[in-house]
Amino acid sequence: MKQFISLCKFYIKKQYKRSKILPILYNSSKNIIKESIYSYKGLVFDMVWKVDTTKKIDRRVLDIPDREFTWSYEACGVRRFHRIMKRINIDHTKYNFIDIGSGKGRVLLMSIRYNFRRIVGVEFSKKLHETAKRNIENYSKKLGKKECIELFNCNALEFHFPIEPSIIFLFNPFKRAIMERFITNLQQSLTVSPRSVLVVYVHPTEKALLEKTVLLSKTYEDCGRDDFVIFSNR
Numbered sequence: 001m002k003q004f005i006s007l008c009k010f011y012i013k014k015q016y017k018r019s020k021i022l023p024i025l026y027n028s029s030k031n032i033i034k035e036s037i038y039s040y041k042g043l044v045f046d047m048v049w050k051v052d053t054t055k056k057i058d059r060r061v062l063d064i065p066d067r068e069f070t071w072s073y074e075a076c077g078v079r080r081f082h083r084i085m086k087r088i089n090i091d092h093t094k095y096n097f098i099d100i101g102s103g104k105g106r107v108l109l110m111s112i113r114y115n116f117r118r119i120v121g122v123e124f125s126k127k128l129h130e131t132a133k134r135n136i137e138n139y140s141k142k143l144g145k146k147e148c149i150e151l152f153n154c155n156a157l158e159f160h161f162p163i164e165p166s167i168i169f170l171f172n173p174f175k176r177a178i179m180e181r182f183i184t185n186l187q188q189s190l191t192v193s194p195r196s197v198l199v200v201y202v203h204p205t206e207k208a209l210l211e212k213t214v215l216l217s218k219t220y221e222d223c224g225r226d227d228f229v230i231f232s233n234r
């Protein structure tokens with residue numbers, strides 16, 4: 001039987017190498033499968049917690065004024081988020097967790113298990129903000145205790161950073177024009193009130209801007225499947 005299996009493997013490999021179509025078919029279906037697994041896990045999260053966080057929303061239909069500078073709504077993957085959190089070595093109870101561009105609130109809900117001092121979400125879209133509110137209510141009902149998550153429905157550029165140690169979580173919320181101003185605001189806040197801050201930037205399309213900052217330095221980078229960077233001033 002073992003010999004038969006290795007013979008089959010050998011034959012498939014040989015055909016794969018010879019064929020022009022098979023590698024193309026394999027690579028395209030791999031992405032479809034990955035995408036389906038991603039939404040499957042998100043849907044399981046939604047089903048278990050009776051929330052609505054998985055459906056993507058194209059940036060062109062988001063109810064925010066600066067649509068051309070933003071990316072579409074998409075929630076951070078469940079396992080990806082927890083793998084990222086494992087890389088952060090802090091006393092969580094001393095830190096706030098702030099999700100900039102918190103969308104429907106999935107990241108906020110997932111951060112509950114880490115016992116942060118405060119959990120804060122900042123979302124520009126009114127519709128997504130309202131969905132996040134409902135999700136937090138449903139999650140709290142399911143959990144059987146009220147979760148204290150603070151939501152701000154405003155532009156991230158108008159948000160006043162709490163002057164306490166914080167993790168600033170960014171899942172690729174906006175493009176260069178906004179990111180530049182956001183970093184300037186953060187730097188100003190850190191100069192006026194120095195405190196420990198970690199910026200966790202997932203799918204960091206504008207990471208070069210953070211690399212240029214004087215107050216923050218890169219402490220961790222994952223260029224693989226989780227694709228994130230951590231900057232810190234500690």
Ligand SMILES: C[S@@+](CC[C@H](N)C(=O)[O-])C[C@H]1O[C@@H](n2cnc3c(N)ncnc32)[C@H](O)[C@@H]1O
Nearest residue numbers: 070074075076101102103107124155156171173
């Ligand atoms: C990729 S989604 C991330 C959602 C959420 N952080 C998560 O992982 O579940 C980016 C979010 O940023 C929001 N956003 C874009 N520009 C913004 C701004 N200037 N101020 C606040 N939120 C913004 C979008 O509406 C969208 O919900």
